[in-house]
Amino acid sequence: MNCPLCKSTELVSTELESNLTSFNCPECGGNWIRGAEYWKWLEQNGSDLAERLYEEESLHLAEPGKPIDCPECRFRMVKFLVGRGLDFTVDHCEGCKGIWLDRNEWEALKKRNLHDDLNSIFTSFWQTGAQREIRKKKLEEIYISRFGAEDYAEIKRVRWWLDTKTNKEELLAFLTDRDPFNA
Ligand SMILES: [Zn+2]
Ligand SMILES: [Zn+2]
Structure with a gap:
């Protein structure tokens, strides 16, 4: 053979x-x-x-x-x-x-x-499961190339922190809105 x-x-x-x-x-x-x-x-x-x-x-x-x-x-x-x-x-x-x-x-x-x-x-x-794993890895690579490894790690940390909050929506609104007191 x-x-x-x-x-x-x-x-x-x-x-x-x-x-x-x-x-x-x-x-x-x-x-x-x-x-x-x-x-x-x-x-x-x-x-x-x-x-x-x-x-x-x-x-x-x-x-x-x-x-x-x-x-x-x-x-x-x-x-x-x-x-x-x-x-x-x-x-x-x-x-x-x-x-x-x-x-x-x-x-x-x-x-x-x-x-x-x-x-x-x-x-x-x-x-x-293996395909999902590969997709996740590819997505991570895209984010890292876009944000840089350090910022990506930081934004992931912030997202994880937001997920633990019951007032997540409120916090998000504050994050994305322009500061109303400084307008
Ligand atoms: Zn065979
Ligand atoms: Zn061979």
């Missing part, structure tokens, strides 16, 4: 975790996990996957890429947003349920303890 990205490079069976076999590409470092393998591993490890601490090191992740085809059944794979602060996508084959992870993506998922949540990531519920 060849790498869906590097095409001519053959994938090599490796042990990604104990009891979890993946097919690794020696060229791009990607991993192909068969659906059945992943479910089997999930069942075995279940909820008591111990939370382990990993050294904080910046992981080099591949650029979010072009569409790729399943190395086993040739289906065009679907990209799923991970979210939760991770801005890459995971490729999933709807045909054979296999999972393609680019270089270091498994490690990045593990750091956030999301590596046993791939089944949830492939749901529309998760995807809706």
